[in-house]
Amino acid sequence: xxxxxxxxxxxxxxxxxxxxxxxxxxxxxxxxxxxxxxxxxxxxxxxxxxxxxxxxxxxxxxxxxxxxxxxxxxxxxxxxxxxxxxxxxxxxxxxxxxxxxxxxxxxxxxxxxxxxxxxxxxxxxxxxxxx
Numbered sequence: 082x083x084x085x086x087x088x089x090x091x092x093x094x095x096x097x098x099x100x101x102x103x104x105x106x107x108x109x110x111x112x113x114x115x116x117x118x119x120x121x122x123x124x125x126x127x128x129x130x131x132x133x134x135x136x137x138x139x140x141x142x143x144x145x146x147x148x149x150x151x152x153x154x155x156x157x158x159x160x161x162x163x164x165x166x167x168x169x170x171x172x173x174x175x176x177x178x179x180x181x182x183x184x185x186x187x188x189x190x191x192x193x194x195x196x197x198x199x200x201x202x203x204x205x206x207x208x209x210x211x212x
Contacts, residue, residue, distance in 0.1 A: 083204035084139070091135040095155075098128055102159045103172070125181040126188075129156065133189025138200055149190055156182035 129152070136148050156179055164174035 083200065087135065087200070088139040091132075091139045094132065094135055098132060099159065101128075103162060103166075105172070123181075125178050126185040129182040129185030130189035130192070131185075133186040133191075134193040134196075135189075137190045137193025138197055145190060145194065149186060152186045152190075153183060156186065 133149075133152060136152060137145065140148050160174050160179055160182075163172035167173055
């Protein structure tokens with residue numbers, strides 16, 4: 082039951098993360114974003130570390146390399162989409178974002194890989210609720 086909940090939360094997280102990564106930015110606010118530009122990479126790092134962690138806990142049959150590859154393509158796809166819609170969304174393609182995303186995915190997957198046995202053991206001990 083716990084693993085199923087983590088899987089649904091992962092799907093919800095991907096939907097929310099995709100929306101936030103592709104959300105249009107008001108050009109009048111862009112000059113305010115310059116002051117926090119140094120924290121931009123950390124936001125991507127944290128978001129993709131959580132994504133890698135959740136995907137690692139959610140995976141069942143596919144190998145870890147398959148899912149890291151999928152998340153790499155997802156990261157690249159979001160940046161390319163920002164580049165294609167730059168005139169509409171005022172978002173830009175940035176290699177630093179991709180590097181932060183990849184490092185976050187690898188870090189989250191590594192943490193999830195070592196936490197996976199603990200979560201699996203915990204989910205076996207907790208009985209399913211009868212609603």
